[in-house]
Every structure is written in C-alpha cells, then in structure tokens.
Amino acid sequence: MRRNAECLMQCALSVPFLCMSTFVSAAFFEDSTIALTNRNYYLDRDYKGDSPISAVREWAQGFILRANSGYTEGPVGFGLDLTGMLGVKLDSSPQRSGTQLLPIDPQTRRAKDEYSELGATVKARFSKTSLSVGTQLPSLPVITASPARLLPQTFRGASVTSSEIENLTLQAGRMDRVNLRDSTNNQPIAMASPNGRFKSGVFSDRFEYLGGEYRFADNFTARYYHADLENIYAQDFIGGIHSIALGSGRLKTELRVFDSRESGRAEAGKVDNLNAGLTLSYLTGGHTLGVGYMYQTGDTAFAYLAGGEPVVLSDGTMSADFVNPKERTMLLRYDYNFVAMGVPGLAAMIRYLRGTNIDLPSLGGSNLTESSKDLELSYVVQSGPAKDLALRIRHAFYRNDLSSGASFRSDNETRINIDYTVKF
Template structure:
C-alpha cells in the first residue's frame, strides 16, 4: 500500500508540473487558499476515588496552517493540499501527563517541549467527483478524524467523494495509517479497547469504507455506510436525519444504528455488537431541548478506531464513551443560542447522560452504572479587529462504579479553548 501511494504521488506531481508549465494554472492559483489557526488549550481531569494518579492536567498552544490549491483547468483538474501542525508545551509535569494534548516519553512521562507534523495530499477532480491521496481528515459515522485535542487526528490513504448523482453524496476510501492527536508519525490503525473490552494492541494496515448520504427530501436524509478494519471488525451503519415543523418550532430526529462483528483473523477478539440510538429534539427560538436513548445489544462493546471517539449518541462527552457491553444510556440535552436574546455569538449547553446495565465483571460487576453532567459556554467575537476570536469553556462531572483499573475513572473535568483563524488569502 505504501509503495502504491508513493508511486501515485510521484506520478501526480509529474502530471501537475506538466500542466502548470503549459499555462493551465489559472484556476489552480485563483481558487487557492491559505489559513492559519491558533488554538490555546487547557485540559484538567481531577480524578476522584481510588485512582493510580490524581490528575491529568496540561496547557498547550497549537498552530495549524492549511494551504489548499484550486484545480488546474481542463476535463481532469489536479491540485494539491498541505497542512502543517505545531504543538508547544506551556505547562505539564510527569505526574499529570496523559491528556493527549502533548506528546510525551512513555518511560519518564516527561512531555516534549514541542512536536510538529506535515501532511500532503494530491487531488483530482472530474465533474463533481473528487479524489485525493495522502493526508485525510474524514468525518463520517464509521471513521472520524477526531478534532477534540490541540491538533487533529489524521489518516493516510485514498478518499473519493462524489456529488454527480442529484441528492446523493457518495464516499469511497481506503486508509492504511493513522496519526494520533498527540503523535508525529503514522502507525497501523488500531482498535480502541478502553476498559479491556477487546484484545489490547490489535491493529491493521487496511481500513476500507463506502456509502453515502441521500437527501430524500428537504426534511429527510438517509445515511448508509459499510466499513472494514481488516482482520479485526466489519461495521454497517444506518442513519436517519429528519425535521418536522411543529407548533412554533420544529422537531428534529437523529437515529443511528451500527451493526458490528469480527472480521477475518479477529485480531481484537470477538466482536458482536448492535448499537441503536436516537436523539429527538424540539427547536424553537434560540432553544433546543432533546431526549435520547442508546442501547448496546450483543456480547461485546461497540468497536471503533483507537485515538478518537465513537460517533454515537454520546458523541461529544469528555470523560467516557458510554458504549460498554450491554449498556443502556439515557440522555437529556439543552442548548441555547443567545442571539435570540440580542447577544449574537454566545451559546450555551447543558447535558446529562446516565448509563446502566454495564457488563464489566473484571472491573466490578455485571450491572454497573455511569453518569456525566456536561456544561458548555462559548462566545465568538462578531466584529472589529478580533472578529472570529472564539472562547469556549466546558465542565464535566463524571462518575462510575468501575474499579481503579478502569480506563474511564470518576473525575471533574475542565477544558478551556481560545481559537483564532486568520485567512491569509
């Protein structure tokens, strides 16, 4: 796979250079863009109860430069995208690393002063179909490059997106490596195994996926995807997004179902999981009030790629994922956009999740519970010299009945972000 990517890059660069030398570069340059994003991130997990260490607490500064070209003119357009990322340590200590903000030495647990990486991808376009090879940031239910730390998770592979069929956005891809959020190098794609759910260290060099979103109508979108992490698991996804006018507002339904089983050599052990969940929200004025439920069927937990989060009902929670074996999760969520009260740019969120019937005999029992209370307040400056400067504060209070060996331990968590993106051109 690596040789195939290298060959493609060399061939693509040769073709691109030839086209540019022939004067076909007008759109390539005119439709290019360059942005610089700065992110200041403070993360504090204050663990409660019996725990190997009392806290994970770090502060870091990140910079992300994205340079995206347009496409060369002609039936087949070619282009190139580049991303450079830099993370800088502002505060850390060996007794409180592990936030995934900073890369650190696994022996001394000393965080590195800085870490950086460069990603490149060649892209081609025919009509409304685009193909890129190289660094990828997919955002799909079955593979999601997590943006939840200082620098985003990325993958290496080939990814095609097509809008040629009216109403349908089709996706097709193959990834062979992943670069974790606090890492500077690519490695085989691993299976997440928090709480010892699967065989530790299971990884593969091939993740294939295909599927799409079909806009059945203005109010209904159907999502279908299939994925295979070779010799570890296969997964099918069905999703429905629907809005319905109701009274002074509208009712929004978000239903997600994942069917997962082990594949080939089953390097991660048995995988047998059906995850079904739905969030039903009513939106009116600046308000949104939602109630959700998610349940794990089958003999194992929900499988997903290591280094990120599962895109399920609990997506966005900070201290746990709520997809343990047999788990049943209720959720209540309230959002408010203060622009409805004359304060544009200010938003708030409150959420409560409660999971029960958790089956983890090695961590305390077969009818365990967990819960999380989440709060968020964010503000984006709307005008003036600092327009676009964003502030975000999040608090979570997570509790569970699992033992000290659990990956997710009871904690109070604080995250503070200050983000600013400058469009250079």
Template sequence: MKHSKKVAFAGLLAAHAASLQAAGFIEDSKAKVTVRNYYFDRNYINETPQAAAREWAQGLIVNFTSGFTEGVVGFGLDAQAMLGVRLDSSSDRVGTGLLPYSARTREPADEYSEVGLTGKVKVSKTELQFGTVSTFLPIAFASPTRLLPQTFRGTYLKSQDIEELSLHAGWLDRINLRDSTDYQKMRVSAPNGRFNGAAESDGFYFLGGDYTWSKNLTLKYYYAELEDIYYKNYLGFVDNRQVGPGKLTSDFRFYDSRENGAAKAGKVDNRNTALMLSYQLGSHRLGAGYMQLTGDTAMPYLFGTEPLVITEGTLSSEFLNPQERSWQVKYDYDFAGVGVPGLKGMLRYVSGDNIDLPKLGGNDLKESEKDLELSYVVQSGTFKDVAFRVRHAWYRNDFGPGATHRDDNELRVNIDYSFALW
C-alpha cells in the first residue's frame, strides 16, 4: 500500500514538473491565419512563344509559433500549413509562380498544400531552428512575393547574446519553391542563360551578422557558399540621420561572387556595387540609386529566392546581367498626410545599360522598367486590417528573342487579411 502511494505521489510530482516545464511552451504560443487572394497578369509584347502568364488563385497560410519550455535550455515547435486553390488558369497561361503545373502537359493544378514543422532550441538569446526554416538575409532571402511563401529545409542559428550584434549561421540542403509542395536540391538562378541552371547542389552554408555601430549606423557582413557552384561575400551598411527638416537614409551594398569547388554551373566572376540614397520629409520620400556590375558574369543568387539588391521590388527584371549599370529614381507617398491613413503610393523608374549578352544581341544592350503601386489597409469597421495592393509595371529591353526577360506589361493585385487565432 505504501509503495503504491509513493508511486502515485511520484507520478503527481512528475506530471506537475512536466506542466511547469511546458508552461512557457503553451502560454507564449501564438497562431496566425493569413487569407490571400492573388491575381497575376503578365502580358508579353511583340512575338513571343507565350502570349501571357495569367492566373488567379486563393491562398491560406496558418502559422503556429510555440513558446519555449522553461529552464536553462528551452525547447519549442513551430508549424506552418499552407493551401493554394486555383480560381482561373489554363495550360497556355501558366508560369506566374502562383500555381504548380505539369511539365509534360502544362496543365495547372487545381490545388496544392503542404505542412512544415520547425523544431527549435533556445539558450539565453541564442536560438537554433531545424526542419522547415525561412531566412531573410542578403545572401538568402526567402521569397514572399507570390501566393504562398518559399521555404528551406535545414538548420538555422540566430544569436543576440553579444550586445548590438545579431549573428546568423546555417546550413540548408533543400528548397521548397513558392509554387511547389516538395523539397528540391539547390540551384543557381540562371535567367537569360547566365549560368547552367540545371546544376544542383546539396548544401548552402552561410555565416554573418548585423552590428549596430551607433543609433544611426548599422554594419553588415555575410559569407555564403552554394557547394560546388558559387561562393559570395556581402558587405553593406545602412545609415539613418537627420539632415535639415527630414531624414536621409544611405544604403550601401557590395557583393563579391566567384565559382566554388567543381563549378558545376560554370564560371562565376562578379562584383556588384550599389548605393541608394533616400530623403524623407513628412509624408514624402524621394530616392535615387546606382548599381554597377563588373566581372565576367552576372551576379548569382539562389534559384527561387529574391536577390536583395537595391532594385528589389521590381516586377519583371532584377537588373543583374553581366556588366550592367543601372540607375533608378523612386518616390513614395503616405496619404495619411492628407487625411487618408492606410493609403500609400509608389512610383519608380529603373534604367539599365552596358549589358553584355553576346548570345542575345550584343554587348551594349539596355533594359528599363516603370513601376506604379498603390496599397491600402482598412483602418476600422467590419473589414479592419484587410489589405489591398495593386502593382503595375511596364518593362522593355532590346535583348534577342531567346531572352528569359521579354517586353511586357504586368499587373498584380493582392487582397490579404491576417488575424490572430490567439
């Protein structure tokens, strides 16, 4: 009898201890749902194998983020469930990145879904994630620009234990594209035939961080290596300071890229130097930037991700061809200044020249893009926090007919609504 009481008492103690350990895991957990409606319409100009890439789809993204168990070492588990549903598409209009389609028949899927799990361990201000991870770094920026976000499979370490320093390191071996449900080997992006885009790699390694030098200045350095394809060094800084009645932001970015190991994708030899200056005065923000590529090749980046260069946000091209020089002007306006909070607008013009594409027309080619954007977030009432975003681009170049980037007029419309479950 005494023995059974001891066992029962020990069981109660163990259960109580477990509940204490799990308290942070449950109490600090969060769950958020994003409902996204996306219309993508890219109409190609002049003679082209495909007249348009045009699709309409509905997405659902559910993110669960746990807290950490109590103790010196905390454990947690995150989950992400995603669903995409076709509203309109056809075999002659695929390729928008919204929906997967058959490589043989080009028939788009009616729907696709996936679930990603992320284990995590935390000690002090250092966190290790493994499983499904997302990185938003200059050398690997997971694309959030379509119906469902793109993710990686691997291990990701983040630390803020050193004051003013944010450290990032990791190893990734697979990528899940934004219009896919399975993990694939890593490749280099190769539009316009820049590299051998079929070359695959089993490993992407990175290390670097951001250092807050002062309240105005942040310094950045990262190293990344796509095994047997390329390696890259990134150096940059962002400086924000008051100049007169407004604020001046100076954004400098430098990439140095070379081939790595067996160089499966071919030669890689590129330096990308860029500076973006923006001045904000009240509701107005005016920016001007210049980017120059030198070396024998284009700038490499992971296929399926977004290159984090100063032309980020352009819709039809990234302006990263061999020898390219580009300049841009950008104007942003917040309509809160005239009594319409939640409404914002943007105008941008980007022009690139000196492009070296011998197989697509020569060594002094040009491209340009004009962008217009309006976004609005409902501020109150039944539809509070519903976000509308409309983007239009006009893209032109003088490349040969085999180019990946072709003259087009593009329209994208997003309606997003995010809300917390708890």
C-alpha cells in the first residue's frame, strides 16, 4: 500500500518536470498548481423493513492528487494535467460491503484493500478557447463526474470550452469511456437503470454534448445543452437562474427542464420523459429558505448516465434519485450560515422531499410514494495549522412503499467526510 502511494506521488510530481526539455516556457511552470486532497469517508446505510440485506457499512481513506500545468507561450499554448487517486480500505466485511466506496469481488463481496489510478489530460488554449483530451471531470446538467464517494467518477474523451463572445460560454465534448467511482478501469458508458427502469447491460462507445450559457445580465443566466448517448438516448436541457433584491434579502429562482427520448437503435428500450423542476430560494442574513417542485411526464423514468446522479431538483439526496416514471416531487429546504452569528465556516441544512404518483407496476403499483428527510452539518477550519480542514456530517431518513425488489429501499443513512487539501 505504501509503495503504491509513493509511486502515485512520484508519477504525478515528476512528469511536468520531465517535460521541461519540450515545453520551454516559464508560464508552463510558474502557473502550475499541485494539490493533494486527503479524504476520510464513512458511509452507513441501515435498511428498514423487508430487505435482502440489513445494511451496508464501510470506512475508507482516499488521496486525490491534482497536478495542473500552465500553458506554453505563443498563439497556441499547450499544457498537461495529471490526476492521481488512491483509495485504501479501513473497515469493511463481505456482509456489509457495497457502499461504492471500494471495489468488491462480485463472487465473495469482499472489498479490495486498496485501488488506484492515474489520469492524464493534454490541453491547448487559443485566445479564449481551450481544448482538452484525456481524463475529464465534467460538471454540466447533461454529464457530471460524480464526486459523491471516496474518489470521483471520471470520463475519457475530449472537450472544448469557448468564451470568444462576451457573456457567452460554449461547450462541446465527446466521451468514449467512463471510470466509475469504485473502479480502476475505463469501460463503455451506460444509462442508469435503478428499479429496472430500462434494459440493463447495454453500453455505448460514444456520448456527445453541445451547448452553453449566456449571461443576459448580472442577475440572469440562461443555459441550453443537447446530449446523445449513441443508440440509447438523446436529451435536451434548458434552464435559467435569476436573482433579484427583495426586502432585506434576495430571491433566487432556478428552472431546469430536461426532455429525454430514445436514440438510434434504442438498445436500452423506449425512453420518453419530460422532467421540469422549479426552485425558489430566499436569502436574508444567514438564512436561506427554499421551496421547489419537480414534475415528470411521459412513459418512462428520467434518463441519465450510470455511475452518478441526475442534476435535477433532487440533486444531492443520498438514498434515492426521485425520478421514477410520472413522479411528482415537492421540496422544502432551510440552510443557515453561522457566519451571521460570528462563527465563519459553520453551516447547517435541513431538507424534506416527498415524491408521489410513482408508476412502477412491477414494484408495487401506480400510485407509490417516497420521501427523504435530510440533515447536514459542516465546518471548515478558517485559520491556524489546520486551516481548510473540512468536516461534513449528513444523515437521511428515506422511506418508500415500493416492494423489496426495488433498488432504493427504506433506510437510515449516515455519511461522515473529513477532507484536508494541501497545496504545494
């Protein structure tokens, strides 16, 4: 284990220096950044009611090293980014594995003691346009590299970002492989299919997206993206974020609309879903009060990539995704930033989601429900030797009336994260 960690550090730190003879540019080195994130993660999911297993419970330590170069000089600048990751088992057993913190043997369900990977990205920049090829961590409505476990999900492919036109940012990309959160190898991309929503075991070698956002004013941004997972599904997203002063605070409005349908040979089956979500949040002092509603129509569930979470109104929930066929979801959320009480770095959140009208005849009926009560407390050390040390504690009470064959089952879930990033 120690040998793997040392090799990971040496590779990520040495490659930029080995490039010195090729990239003769001070900016290539002067604008470089190196950061190592130490992540300690505990996940405990205690199932309730009729369930084939009683709980999954694991504890692991992760290391995420990011070494990003600057760009060479000239009309077109070139650079190199490296991402090294190592995960180490601290506690697990075959009876409690399956949290997706660690890879497991499918026959014995025993978690690996450690796993690691190294990703490289070659990048180029011209004016206000940049191109990257290699390991990708996109964060867009139609494709997001999930950061919700010990090590983040990554994709392999190419992406372009351009801001040549004032207030307009355009983005395009093509991905051909994905590295899941509890895996060390790239594999073809699939559509998520919890609760048996779509045909499983279907993969694609190409995911493409195109779109961007336009800032009409300082307080209003509109977004549009089109995506296609070849021969599986196509999706259009339109959204907007607007804020306005109101009384002693500000009112923020966010709209997200996804239109999904089958693509090409429709190898995973029919896809027919319209998902529209609207949230209103009022911020005043340290308080933020939010309400939201998500409406789904069509014959199937929402379509999104396997290994991550959908970027919809329910984004951030721990035990379910709330995007079953015909589901309607209500959201209530309250956040408090304790900086208003003179305690910077301390924040708390409470959230309630309730989904109704779920149409899953094979799992219990056509008017099923689910709900989640989420609590969160986080603190980031502001100064001293432990500056930027972050502690995050989350707990969820999730319940549904689906049958025991459902992917998401009633549970009480606890997650504890301790992150500390060192910049070199």
